[in-house]
Amino acid sequence: MLARIAFLLALLLSPLTGRADVTFSGFLQQNTAFNTREANSDGRHYKWLEERAQLKLDASNGPWHLLAKGDLAWDHLGRQDQSELRELYADYTASNWDTRIGRQIITWGLGDLVFVNDVFPKDHEALFAGRPLDYLKRGVDALKLGAYPEFANFELVLSAGFRESQIPDAGRFHLYDPMPTVTTRGTTRPGRGDIGLRVYRDIAGWDAALYLYRGFQRTPSMRPDSMTAPTRIDYFYPQLSVYGASVSGRAGEGVLSLEAAYYDSRQDRAGSDFAVPNSQTRLLAGYQIQPAEDLSLSFQYYAEQMHDYSAYRAVLPAGFPIEERWSHTVATRLTQFFLHQTLRLSVYASYNDGNGDHFVNPELRYGLTDRIWGAIGANLYGGKLWGQFGQLAHDDNLYLQMRYEF
């Protein structure tokens, strides 16, 4: 509701921007995803069934720029209000610094659906339910400061309040739950905000970046009030700091990307609290080539290593799934354009060798006209019951997206 008011306010205020250069745009969209294997845990047959309208206002005046992007949505699966303020921010740009204040989407790092230094909130449900790519990221309410002295570029992100990632809804997806009988559940969200800094520059033709983050895990951890006879589960967002780096540049015929990060699990540095994720090292190597016209191939290798593995094993309650110290994932994406790049075939596939977790997402997208496009695709999951994708093994779906842009 608040989001809608803010957006309407932005629309109403727009004429007051005087001589500003103002443009309106937006789209109408239909998005359907239906189950191909079995019904949802709530008995419905759709993962997503919705019409949506987006309105975007863009206004500029000298060094100022305002952007408001809001969605009105009609969900047919029982959700009350899917309307939201996607982004609302003001920019001020000076010659060697700039600032952006308001709700904004920030993406760091080099991964393709693999996140090493991208510590900003995502919408995992959107990805799993066959929504368009624009919905993969959620905005943060933040002040971003950019400084561009000669020797490097700095991007500082300060958020007064924490915004979490959207995880799949247990009504729509079959999520792994180690304590399904406990129905009393609550969530505690951090009372503080977070802070991130990215420093980047060119080093001998390579794009190099350093990342620092101090805040919280974006997905919740769960803590039962008792291990033996639990009556209540509390979800919380453990404190987290991330120190990372990335480089990307030409190697042979393609582009090589390397990224690493140390995940400092501040709430449990010893690793002796089973409810808090262990400190981790995350590593990513990616390579992208264009072997033929309109064809792109990319490969990713992603690894996670737990730092306090013996402590983790020592405190892990009986009956909980055991994760391995090292987790290795390989992923690949093929993108091929046809018909003067109006038809695009894209296939993404990932596989984890530890728990057999896999995810395959083929998609065919066609621009019917310059204003209307449609996409058909599938999300196919598998692996062990508790894996990220394995738990979704019953949630395979086929999706349709249709959008008219104006």
Place this chain on the structure above:
Amino acid sequence: MKSRFRWLVLAALLPLPAMALTGEEVMKKSQAAFLYPGKDFRARVTMKLIGKDGGERVRELVMLRKNFGEAGGDQKYFMVFFKPADVKDMSFMTYKYPAKDDDRWMFIPAVNMVKRIAAQDNRSSFVGSDFTYEDVSGRDIEDDSHVIEREEKISGHDCYVIKSTPKRGDADFGHKITWVDKTNYLPLKEDQFDRKGAAYKHFTADEVVVIKGHPTVIRRTMKNQQTGHRTEAAYASGDYELGIEDSLFSERFLRQPPRKWLE
């Protein structure tokens, strides 16, 4: 002694045209006139992709270009897309080097991400049009051998007719014939042939105007004669010597293109 002196005088008096240009020199001059004039350049480019059946798609972008060094040397390109709607606000940056593969970056607004992209194939289509990346930003002169076939007049312009043949067999064309205007060195027409020798692509410079002293092709067409598909490109509000800053060609502005260059 006396006769040798007379020869020297004679050589000095020889008219300039007698110092005939080679095919390669003509193509170098042509590239300089077509893709390198001014220190920098900006235009709003509208490309109409027209199918055999007349169906039309429109691609619209602002293109900024800056030279770093002499004609034939390094260049940087910066493009921001306006149409179609699903690529609006997408931006694209190329560092072009004459002797090695370009560096390319793309800003994807949907996820607010700048991505470096592989670009070894300059013969691939530019935004789905009949123009290739090379047609937009130039092909290395050294990649082909160039021979002046003849001189010919087309639409009132005296032209060199140059046959260019790729030195390696990895190009999508077997050879091409280019009509280069003898006065301003702009390519007025080009016929590309596939590797079997059949007519492949046909380029025409449809309108040339002089902007700040630089003859500039502001309307051009590339037609694929094998598919019947063609692309008409119009360069509106083209201008040179704008003082485009080096800093424009950076991740910062790829994410937030300065409005002053987009209007």
